[in-house]
Amino acid sequence: MAGADSRVVIVGVDDSVHSYHALETALDLFFVPFKSNPQFKLVIIHARPTASSILGFAGPGAVDVMPMVEQDLKKTADWVLKKCNEICSNKSIEITASEVTEGDPRNIMVDASEKHHASVIVLGSHGYGAVKRVFLGSVSDYLAHHAHCSVMIVKKHKTPAAAAAAKN
Template structure:
């Protein structure tokens, strides 16, 4: 790494309040209006692939559905990803953080985030915790747990605020 190059921080974001809180927490703790952030910040959203929601029988064919459902679902997921990135842009702008790169990658969030860390040679990955219990985590899987064990960098898991 060159002396003038900043270390990279990847922040995973989805449409949950937990990832929004993680983004806000990170910007509050690692940037200010006076000083530039010590990290190059890359916000990554993992867009699910349509196959996650429907069974594919072949090219363009979906089990038990009308032709074209796959394409409609894919377009809806792309629009949702664009809204998520736009919200992240607004949060960064509101906190006067302008040097941010935004990426949307298709796939399972666990793998997308670990791949982004490797791709950018990131020093840190920040993800939000949904606060699942052991049973829900076992059934649904935990992005933060997977990343904590598999990402080749420091992983910060921002937990939801309790009480108020």
């Protein structure tokens, strides 16, 4: 999808402050406001979990709850894209494409990078410790090893108060 005169920056977003910070950082580093022929194209990717992955093995009653979970996941995805549009609009940057895809974020991001011929994938670091990474997995670690383009992991700087609270 990227032409010879532009490269593609994919930003992976979820409903966390970490991903919005990563989006803002990508905009500040790669894009110039009001430029009519930007050097980069911006693609926003939101990997939406499946309702069954949220419910797990909840038993027969889960069938009754499934439509409500689906509706909530759709609302969350709509909210995420709306927030991304607001962030980009405030910085006068146009989103080339945005996608919501259901499934594992690791696979979705790798597939999106290949589909859009990405130059770089940008995503936020949740700052999970080793134990949480074992159970939740690390999307950024997976992408660093499996994506066919550069991966930029953006960490949110801690304020001195937050750093002191984390030590306690």
